[in-house]
Amino acid sequence: MAAEGEALTVSGYITHHLTNLTYGKLPAGFQRYDGSVVDEGGLWTFAHGGVEASAMGFAAIHVDSMGWSIGLGIVFFLLFRNVAKKARAGVPSGLVNVIEMIVEFVDNTVKDTFHGHNKLVAPLALTVFVWVFLMNLMDLIPVDLFPELLLALGVPYQKIVPSTDPNITMGMAIGVFVLMLFYSVKVKGFGFAKELTLNPFKPPSKGPLIVIAPVLIALNLFMEVVGLLAKPFSLGMRLFGNMYAGEMIFILIAALFSAGWLWLAPAGVMQLIWAGFHILVITLQAFIFMVLTIVYLSMAHEDH
Amino acid sequence: MNINLTLFGQMFAFVIFVWLCMKYIWPPILAAMAEREKKIADGLAAADRASQDLELAQEKAVERLKQAKEEAAGIIDSANKRANQLVEEAKDTAVVEADRVKAAAQAEIEQETNRAREQLRSQVAALALAGAEKVLGASIDESAHRDLVEKLASEL
Numbered sequence: 001m002a003a004e005g006e007a008l009t010v011s012g013y014i015t016h017h018l019t020n021l022t023y024g025k026l027p028a029g030f031q032r033y034d035g036s037v038v039d040e041g042g043l044w045t046f047a048h049g050g051v052e053a054s055a056m057g058f059a060a061i062h063v064d065s066m067g068w069s070i071g072l073g074i075v076f077f078l079l080f081r082n083v084a085k086k087a088r089a090g091v092p093s094g095l096v097n098v099i100e101m102i103v104e105f106v107d108n109t110v111k112d113t114f115h116g117h118n119k120l121v122a123p124l125a126l127t128v129f130v131w132v133f134l135m136n137l138m139d140l141i142p143v144d145l146f147p148e149l150l151l152a153l154g155v156p157y158q159k160i161v162p163s164t165d166p167n168i169t170m171g172m173a174i175g176v177f178v179l180m181l182f183y184s185v186k187v188k189g190f191g192f193a194k195e196l197t198l199n200p201f202k203p204p205s206k207g208p209l210i211v212i213a214p215v216l217i218a219l220n221l222f223m224e225v226v227g228l229l230a231k232p233f234s235l236g237m238r239l240f241g242n243m244y245a246g247e248m249i250f251i252l253i254a255a256l257f258s259a260g261w262l263w264l265a266p267a268g269v270m271q272l273i274w275a276g277f278h279i280l281v282i283t284l285q286a287f288i289f290m291v292l293t294i295v296y297l298s299m300a301h302e303d304h
Numbered sequence: 305m306n307i308n309l310t311l312f313g314q315m316f317a318f319v320i321f322v323w324l325c326m327k328y329i330w331p332p333i334l335a336a337m338a339e340r341e342k343k344i345a346d347g348l349a350a351a352d353r354a355s356q357d358l359e360l361a362q363e364k365a366v367e368r369l370k371q372a373k374e375e376a377a378g379i380i381d382s383a384n385k386r387a388n389q390l391v392e393e394a395k396d397t398a399v400v401e402a403d404r405v406k407a408a409a410q411a412e413i414e415q416e417t418n419r420a421r422e423q424l425r426s427q428v429a430a431l432a433l434a435g436a437e438k439v440l441g442a443s444i445d446e447s448a449h450r451d452l453v454e455k456l457a458s459e460l
Contacts, residue, residue: 053306061310066310069317073321077329089339089343103330103334103337123322123325123326123329123330127325167310167311167314168310171312171313171317175315
């Protein structure tokens with residue numbers, strides 16, 4: 001259950017489940033889990049345990065998160081592309097119906113919230129919704145299934161829910177943030193700078209009080225920038241937090257199985273109940289991520 | 305829980321998938337849906353039009369039917385009239401014909417009677433003469449007595 005260096009305890013089990021499969025560069029002189037010391041020039045390798053992963057610093061990549069994320073993105077693309085090819089004006093059936101329902105739902109949400117003209121927003125919202133939903137859906141796969149299978153194949157760590165990795169959720173949130181900044185500047189131009197500096201305290205433009213204008217502008221800028229940065233941060237962290245907490249509960253219930261055979265039935269029932277409840281959470285979180293993406297981009301397009 | 309290159313990897317993947325969706329997924333699905341919407345709207349409009357047409361046609365048909373009934377009633381009426389007229393005419397003709405036949409018969413009868421009377425008269429004259437001849441035993445001058453005899457005959 002646990003890789004080398006981790007005791008087969010409940011905390012070891014949980015730690016193992018919360019460790020990504022990390023590929024990165026270990027710094028020179030680092031003492032590895034088996035006692036060997038990394039040579040001059042560092043070593044590109046898979047991390048064994050959280051300590052090694054931390055030591056890799058920024059120059060590392062979560063292979064499992066990235067792989068599942070891109071894999072699910074491809075699933076999304078192939079599924080929808082297949083339907084897009086089959087979609088005709090005639091009577092739709094089966095899968096086409098389902099996909100069109102999702103597309104229409106996203107389209108209506110975008111139309112309700114976003115009033116500008118932008119060809120990017122609706123496809124962006126669809127991608128975000130379906131992709132995040134698929135990533136969250138991985139949470140419903142029994143927690144031990146893939147890690148144990150891959151462990152048998154020699155892969156020491158595996159986290160199959162990409163949205164429990166803050167890199168993934170923040171990556172998308174920052175992507176949205178970049179789009180926000182881009183459209184704010186593109187649509188509002190200099191108005192964006194005014195928006196950041198002239199609110200919420202309107203600096204006086206004449207009279208003796210004009211001396212405090214720079215102070216107010218600085219204050220406004222500080223508050224607005226904090227507010228602006230809070231948007232992507234809360235967007236990414238909300239999804240991460242919810243999914244991480246949900247996954248944690250699955251892991252904790254799974255840990256009950258090791259507490260003796262008496263716990264087998266209750267823990268199984270709990271898994272089912274939490275999975276049923278979690279279906280709502282994963283859908284809701286995907287929806288919230290999509291709606292906030294639309295709202296933020298809508299704010300970027302609108303002058304106050 | 306480390307922040308590392310995965311962040312940029314995901315940003316890159318995000319851009320790629322959004323771009324793919326914008327290019328290859330969204331437009332065809334939405335186009336198909338819009339086309340279907342238009343088709344359905346057209347169909348509904350056509351159905352509306354058709355039902356309107358049907359109503360109109362039904363009204364027209366009812367009107368035509370009424371008209372036809374009226375016409376038929378008129379025709380029957382006039383036919384009845386004409387039949388009555390024909391019957392009357394036939395009756396009249398028959399009466400006239402009967403009268404004519406009757407008159408002709410009467411005329412013939414009269415003629416026959418007259419002829420018979422004439423014949424009788426002439427024979428009576430002859431018989432009277434013959435009888436008188438026999439009674440008198442002498443011949444009677446026909447020419448002398450003719451007027452007398454004829455006067456007698458005419459009184460018959």
